[in-house]
Amino acid sequence: MIRSAKPLSMAEVKELLGEEAKELVAFIKKFVKIAPSNAKQLKKDLQDLGIVGLGEEEIIKIIDIFPEDAEDVRKILSQSSLKQDEIQKILEVVNKYKK
Numbered sequence: 475m476i477r478s479a480k481p482l483s484m485a486e487v488k489e490l491l492g493e494e495a496k497e498l499v500a501f502i503k504k505f506v507k508i509a510p511s512n513a514k515q516l517k518k519d520l521q522d523l524g525i526v527g528l529g530e531e532e533i534i535k536i537i538d539i540f541p542e543d544a545e546d547v548r549k550i551l552s553q554s555s556l557k558q559d560e561i562q563k564i565l566e567v568v569n570k571y572k573k
Contacts, residue, residue, distance in 0.1 A: 482534065488506055525560050532554065536551075541565065
């Protein structure tokens with residue numbers, strides 16, 4: 475039975491699963507681009523931007539895909555019509571977390 479649904483980044487899923495599901499964790503690890511603690515902070519930083527149309531699900535997509543440029547952000551958020559300055563703010567926040 476599903477009690478609640480909440481979008482999680484792959485980094486957060488990896489942290490929740492721990493060692494209980496080794497094969498699944500190994501698979502997710504191939505795609506995770508950020509540590510779970512950094513993913514949580516990035517999520518908060520993106521929420522703090524206060525951009526209309528940038529909901530929790532969109533933020534999770536950004537964390538999982540880690541866009542490189544404005545075109546990547548537009549592809550991720552194709553359902554939203556963001557202004558160029560909003561896209562730039564998103565990229566500035568994401569770039570702080572790149573290794």
